[in-house]
Amino acid sequence: MQTYKAPLRDMRFVLHELHGDTKITDLPGCADFTPELIDSILEEAGKVAEEVLLPLNASGDEEGCHYENGVVRTPKGFRDAYRTFREGGWTGIACDPQYGGQGLAQSVAMPVFEMFNSANMAFSIYALLNNGAYEAIAAHGSDEQKNLYLPKLTEGAWTGTMCLTEEHSGSDVGIVRTKAVPQDDGTYRISGTKLFISGGEHDLAENIVHLVLARLPDAPAGVKGISLFIVPKFLPTAGGGVGPRNGVVCASIEHKMGINANATAQLVFDDATGWILGRPHKGLSAMFAMMNAARLGVGMQGIGIGEVAYQSAVAYAKDRIQGRALSGAKDPSKPADPIIVHPDVRRMLLTMRAYNEGCRALGGWVSRMLDIAHRSPDPERREEAEDFVELMTPIVKALFTDLGLETANLGMQVYGGHGYVRDHGVEQFVRDGRIMLIYEGTNGIQALDLVGRKLPAHAGRSLRRFFHPVAAFIEENRNHPMLGEMVQGYEKAFGALQLATAHIATKGLSDPEEAGAAASEYLRLFGLVALGYIWARSAKLAQEKMTTAGSEAGFYQAKLQTARFYFERILPQAGSLWFAIKSGKDAMMSFNDGAF
Ligand SMILES: Cc1cc2nc3c(=O)[nH]c(=O)nc-3n(C[C@H](O)[C@H](O)[C@H](O)COP(=O)(O)OP(=O)(O)OC[C@H]3O[C@@H](n4cnc5c(N)ncnc54)[C@H](O)[C@@H]3O)c2cc1C
Numbered sequence: 001m002q003t004y005k006a007p008l009r010d011m012r013f014v015l016h017e018l019h020g021d022t023k024i025t026d027l028p029g030c031a032d033f034t035p036e037l038i039d040s041i042l043e044e045a046g047k048v049a050e051e052v053l054l055p056l057n058a059s060g061d062e063e064g065c066h067y068e069n070g071v072v073r074t075p076k077g078f079r080d081a082y083r084t085f086r087e088g089g090w091t092g093i094a095c096d097p098q099y100g101g102q103g104l105a106q107s108v109a110m111p112v113f114e115m116f117n118s119a120n121m122a123f124s125i126y127a128l129l130n131n132g133a134y135e136a137i138a139a140h141g142s143d144e145q146k147n148l149y150l151p152k153l154t155e156g157a158w159t160g161t162m163c164l165t166e167e168h169s170g171s172d173v174g175i176v177r178t179k180a181v182p183q184d185d186g187t188y189r190i191s192g193t194k195l196f197i198s199g200g201e202h203d204l205a206e207n208i209v210h211l212v213l214a215r216l217p218d219a220p221a222g223v224k225g226i227s228l229f230i231v232p233k234f235l236p237t238a239g240g241g242v243g244p245r246n247g248v249v250c251a252s253i254e255h256k257m258g259i260n261a262n263a264t265a266q267l268v269f270d271d272a273t274g275w276i277l278g279r280p281h282k283g284l285s286a287m288f289a290m291m292n293a294a295r296l297g298v299g300m301q302g303i304g305i306g307e308v309a310y311q312s313a314v315a316y317a318k319d320r321i322q323g324r325a326l327s328g329a330k331d332p333s334k335p336a337d338p339i340i341v342h343p344d345v346r347r348m349l350l351t352m353r354a355y356n357e358g359c360r361a362l363g364g365w366v367s368r369m370l371d372i373a374h375r376s377p378d379p380e381r382r383e384e385a386e387d388f389v390e391l392m393t394p395i396v397k398a399l400f401t402d403l404g405l406e407t408a409n410l411g412m413q414v415y416g417g418h419g420y421v422r423d424h425g426v427e428q429f430v431r432d433g434r435i436m437l438i439y440e441g442t443n444g445i446q447a448l449d450l451v452g453r454k455l456p457a458h459a460g461r462s463l464r465r466f467f468h469p470v471a472a473f474i475e476e477n478r479n480h481p482m483l484g485e486m487v488q489g490y491e492k493a494f495g496a497l498q499l500a501t502a503h504i505a506t507k508g509l510s511d512p513e514e515a516g517a518a519a520s521e522y523l524r525l526f527g528l529v530a531l532g533y534i535w536a537r538s539a540k541l542a543q544e545k546m547t548t549a550g551s552e553a554g555f556y557q558a559k560l561q562t563a564r565f566y567f568e569r570i571l572p573q574a575g576s577l578w579f580a581i582k583s584g585k586d587a588m589m590s591f592n593d594g595a596f
Contacts, residue, residue: 001312001315001424001425002054002057002058002308002312002424002425002426002428003308003311003312003314003315004049004050004054004118004119004307004308004311004312005046005050005311006042006043006045006046006047006049006050006115006118007307007356007360008039008042008043008046009555010357010360011042011111011114011360012035012039012042013361013538013555013559014111014360014361014364015035015038015107015108015111015364016035016038017541017545018361018364018365018534018537018538018541019107019364019365019368022368022371022372024038024105024107024108024371027105027371027372027375027376028375028376028377029097029103029375030103030105030371030375033104033105033108038108041093041104041108041112042108042111042112042115044088045090045111045112045115045116046115048084048085048088048090048115048116048119049115049116049118049119049120050119052081052084052085052119053081053116053119053120053123053124054118054119054120055077056075056077056078056081056120056123056261057119057120057121057122057123057425057428058425058428059075059076059077060074060075060077060078060120060122060123060260060261061122061258061260061261061428061431061432062260063075063076063260063261064260064261065202065253065260065261065262065263067250067252067253067263070201070249070250070251071201071203071250072201072202072203072250072253072263072265073203074202074203074204074261074263075261078123078204078261079203079204081123082123082126082156082204082205085127085156086155086156086157089102090112090116090127090156091127091130091153091154091155091156092153092154092155092156093108093109093112094106094109094131095134095150095153095154096138096150096154099146099150099151099154100151100154100155101154105367105371105375106296106367106370106371106374107364107367107368107370107371109367110296110300110363110364110367111360111364113127113128113297113300113304114300114303114304114307114360114363115304116304117300117301117303117304117305118304118305118307118308119304119308120261121259121262121301121304121305121432121433122258122259122260122261122262122432123261123262124301124304125198125199125259125262126159126199126202126204126262127156127159128294128297128298128301129159129160129161129162129198129199129294130153130156130159130160131160131293131294131297132160132162132211132290132291132293132294132297133149133153133159133160133161133162133209133211133290134150134153134154134160134293135289135290135292135293136211136228136277136286136287136289136290137149137150137153137211137230137277138150138289139286139289140228140277140278140285140286140289141230141277141278145230145275145277148236148240149209149230151240152207152209152240153209156205157205157206157207158205158206158207158208158209158232159199159202159204159205159207159208159209160208160209160210160211161197161198161199161200161208161209161210161211162197162198162211162287162290162291162294163194163197163200163210163211163212163213163231163267164176164194164213164287165194165195165196165197166178166192166193166194166195167193167195171441171442171445173213173223173226173284173287174221174222174223174225174226175222176192176213176214176215176226177192177215178190178191178192178193178194178212178213178214178215178269179191179192179214179215179217180214180215180216180227180229180274180276181216181217182216182217186275187273187274187275188214188216188229188273188274188275188276189271189272189273189274190212190214190229190231190247190269190271190272190273190274191269191270191271191272192212192214192269193251193266193267193268193269194212194266194267194269195266196254196264196266196439197210197264197265197266197267198262198263198264198265198439199262199263199265200250200253200263200264200265200266200267201233201250201253201263201265201267202263206234206242207232207233207234207236207242208232208233209230209231209232209233210230210231210232210233210248210267211228211229211230211231211277211290212228212229212230212231212269212274213226213227213228213229213283213287214226214227214228214229214274214283215227216280216281219281220281223284224281224284225281226281226283226284226287227276227278227279227280227281227282227283228276228277228278228283228286228287229274229275229276229277230274230275230276230277231246231248231269231272231273231274231275232246233245233246233248234246235273246272246273247269247270247271247272247273248267248268248269248270248272249267249268249270250263250265250266250267250268251265251266251267251268252265252266253265253266254266256435257431257434257435258428258430258431258432258433258434258435259432259435291440291441292393294440295393295394295396295397295440295441295446296363296366296367296370296393296396296397298397298400298401298436298439298440299359299363299396299397299399299400299401300363300400301401301404301433301436302359302399302400302401302402302403302404302405302433302436303356303359303360303363303400303404304404305404305405305407305408305429305432305433305436306352306355306356306359306403306404306407306408307356308429309352309407309408309410309411309412309426309429310349310352310353310356310407310411312411312424312425312426312429313348313349313352313410313411313414313415313426314340314349316339316414316415316418316424317338317339317340317345317349317414318338318340319338320338320339320415320418321334321335321336321337321338321339322336322337322339323336323337323339323342324336324337325337325341325342326342326343339414345414347569348410348413348414349414350562350565350569351406351407351410351565351569351570352407352410352411353562353565354535354562354563354565354566354570355403355404355406355407355531356407357538357559357562358531358534358535358566359399359400359403359404359531361534361535361537361538362392362396362530362531362534363396363400365534366388366389366392366393366396369385369388369389369392370385370389372384372385373385373386373389384465387457387458387461387462387465388462388465388466390454390457390462391450391454391457391462391463391465391466392466392530394446394447394449394450394454394523395446395450395523395526395527395530397440397441397443397446398437398443398446398447398523398527399523399524399526399527399530399531401433401436401437401443402437402443402524403527404433404436405430405433405434405436405437408426408429408430408433409430411426411429412426412427412429412430443520443523444519444520446523447519447520447522447523448516448519450519450522450523450526451504451508451515451516451518451519451522451523452512452515452519455501455504455505456505463501466530467498469533470494470529470533471494473487473533473536473537474487474490474491474494477536477540478491480540482543483536483539483540483543486536486539486563486564486567487536489567489571490532490533490536490567490571492574492575493528493529493532493571493572493574493575494529494532494533496525496529496574496575496577496578497525497526497529497574497578499578499582500518500522500525500577500578500581500582501522503518503581503582504518504522504581507584511585513585513589514584514585516585517584517585517588517589518581518584518585521577521580521581522577522581524573524577525574525577525578525581528570528571528573528574528577529571529574531566531571532566532567532571532574535562535563535566535567536563536567538559538563539559539560539563539564541559542556542557542559542560542563543556543560546560
């Protein structure tokens with residue numbers, strides 16, 4: 001059975017205790033968001049996840065979307081759920097109050113998205129895409145565009161899409177062929193075919209606002225020649241209503257491995273009317289406003305899938321009886337002990353837990369910095385926070401989704417054969433979660449972004465935003481009476497990351513293939529070290545609070561023990577990653593193409 005209870009206690013730990021040094025209420029526009037209000041928002045979101053979305057997860061997967069003559073119907077129950085979702089204001093929680101949103105800080109919105117993704121990832125993608133479109137229009141739209149589209153997206157009356165991919169153009173968006181021809185009235189005629197468009201057609205909302213990447217007739221080749229256009233399914237009327245149908249049709253939807261309840265559409269634009277978003281040939285920066293929001297959102301999918309897989313596996317491991325504990329029977333009244341007694345099952349459960357809680361805490365840090373970047377009145381703090389978020393975005397996207405899928409796989413392993421067959425619904429987590437590593441830029445592309453763009457950014461200034469607090473923490477806690485040993489072990493992993501960074505910076509300069517060959521392992525190493533920092537801080541806090549925590553002592557004790565597991569059983573991988581990176585490109589690049 002798919003088991004899920006919103007992990008509210010851990011979310012409160014992240015929001016109020018671990019990252020509580022920058023109070024959300026101190027941020028401009030957030031004075032009302034007291035811890036009490038935030039907790040009640042999280043509780044309500046948890047109820048929507050558990051009571052509205054989770055019950056539709058397996059049935060939506062089973063039924064899938066229906067396509068007929070250009071029309072897509074979502075599975076039974078989705079329209080009602082979407083109405084409930086809209087009425088609750090969840091489509092616009094992080095949107096600007098000026099456009100009808102709740103103006104919630106990103107650090108609160110992210111755990112909300114995590115819960116929705118745990119309960120029903122396919123449903124949540126319809127909303128996730130809205131955020132990307134909203135961010136792009138908010139950052140690059142004219143006042144007229146903002147006033148027309150943002151209230152509709154906020155309200156969820158209209159949903160957004162990102163139309164980048166074409167048959168021949170996936171990771172390489174510089175070669176898109178969709179054309180945009182300027183018209184005398186200032187609009188553009190858009191023609192071309194876009195593939196794999198999430199939520200490209202559905203029956204949940206009145207209109208769909210496609211953000212389409214296309215080329216103008218005079219566009220230079222490559223990414224310097226792409227522009228972004230707003231192309232609504234129905235042309236808006238002067239009063240902001242829904243007018244005649246635009247020249248875009250859904251030619252088909254994909255039959256795919258997972259997220260079956262989310263329509264992945266092939267869209268044909270045939271002289272469709274569009275409006276340019278931002279400046280001609282500057283589509284890349286508008287696209288990144290959209291993609292960065294979506295990449296952090298996909299990171300939340302990673303935790304979401306990981307959490308539901310973990311909770312389901314724990315419930316099963318306590319119930320399923322097989323074999324006897326190696327230390328002697330734990331429950332002699334039964335023919336066998338529950339599988340949770342076995343070291344290997346505990347290894348799997350603790351790995352899952354350490355990944356989920358670590359990513360939640362690291363994601364909490366990144367989203368708090370995102371709030372500072374967006375809202376702080378202090379330009380220096382804003383710059384510092386922006387650097388940090390830029391650096392961490394590929395890590396959140398790729399690490400969280402890699403670990404989310406590993407967690408879903410471990411969850412299935414805990415169920416054994418009963419996980420592989422469909423009855424318990426846990427194979428759905430693996431099928432649904434697999435796409436997280438592919439869309440919004442594959443995880444390989446994220447790794448290249450990290451080594452190629454983020455490491456050298458601002459002459460290493462972004463990197464220092466992470467390295468400096470880590471180095472200061474190590475310095476301060478190396479001789480900590482309780483945690484000193486853990487911190488000293490951590491220092492070695494941090495040292496490996498420093499060596500790998502210097503290695504890539506030097507080698508990559510003279511030979512970019514060296515950086516490319518090291519990129520994925522480097523991202524994993526960076527991610528594990530970042531999780532290590534957050535686990536060390538969590539452990540320190542838990543240790544300080546435990547003795548006076550009363551009935552909460554169990555929570556802090558479990559936090560401390562999970563941290564210990566992370567440092568003893570997971571972080572040592574940092575050493576081998578460094579060895580792999582150091583070995584260089586030769587083992588793969590000298591291999592003869594013909595021998596593959
Ligand atoms: C279910 C689903 C939903 C999607 N939703 C959307 C959506 O809403 N909007 C949208 O525009 N697109 C969407 N996509 C498309 C998705 O973003 C692309 O599939 C993805 O960007 C990869 O492109 P590709 O499939 O063409 O693979 P390719 O780009 O052909 O990549 C194939 C492999 O080569 C690697 N590779 C490619 N180039 C490089 C390089 N330079 N260096 C190293 N490795 C490289 C990749 O990492 C990958 O492993 C969706 C796809 C799916 C399956």
